[in-house]
């Protein structure tokens with residue numbers, strides 16, 4: 001750069017994309033964007049279909065929703081929710097007491113329309129969700145993710161989440177439960193995490209959880225994508 005000139009850092013991936021927290025005025029286009037994403041999924045279990053009421057509640061009351069705009073077009077969104085004492089609080093999967101569960105925030109759904117995927121918009125929005133939660137006192141971040149949803153899982157693991165549970169939710173959808181404790185990050189044992197489980201092998205994923213293993217990273221074995229788990233009996237040391 002020439003001395004004396006000032007230029008904004010260039011970031012081709014995000015060029016032309018603006019992020020903002022949505023308001024009630026954005027509800028209709030948020031729902032339209034959500035429907036477009038749901039209707040073009042390669043498998044219906046990849047993303048939970050949500051109602052307009054759910055989306056309205058997560059703009060101002062039970063959570064916040066961040067939108068990604070290309071010009072005036074809403075091309076993606078991501079929801080951060082605060083379940084408090086609601087029955088869907090995932091905190092029990094992490095063994096949190098009912099009081100600690102009040103500090104749980106959920107990454108509660110995201111979508112980017114097809115033409116804008118792979119540009120790290122979701123990754124960047126995850127960073128903002130994390131900071132928003134931290135700034136508002138929610139120190140336990142949790143989410144569910146279909147084991148078939150490679151890109152979503154990749155993004156969550158890149159955001160520091162670890163696999164702690166396997167459940168069936170939303171009327172029969174397999175879901176990994178992922179967790180990140182902002183106050184007590186889990187760094188230990190990564191060298192001992194050598195137990196690969198294929199992401200499509202739900203039986204083996206369940207077995208790994210039952211053995212109290214913790215899923216630390218995505219891996220690859222024999223050409224198949226895997227979750228790399230710790231040795232048995234480490235998951236409760238979160």
Ligand SMILES: CC(C)(COP(=O)(O)OP(=O)(O)OC[C@H]1O[C@@H](n2cnc3c(N)ncnc32)[C@H](O)[C@@H]1OP(=O)(O)O)[C@@H](O)C(=O)NCCC(=O)NCCS
Pocket residue numbers: 037046047048108109110111112113116117118119120121122123124149151152154155
């Ligand atoms: C999952 C989803 C939200 C990811 O959004 P995104 O903005 O494309 O994600 P990112 O670009 O941040 O992706 C993270 C990683 O996955 C890669 N990736 C994501 N989508 C990709 C695609 N379609 N093709 C190639 N790579 C892709 C990114 O390149 C990045 O990897 P890298 O760091 O090695 O480059 C998006 O694919 C989507 O809307 N899917 C359908 C709905 C859904 O599954 N929602 C999530 C359920 S909660």
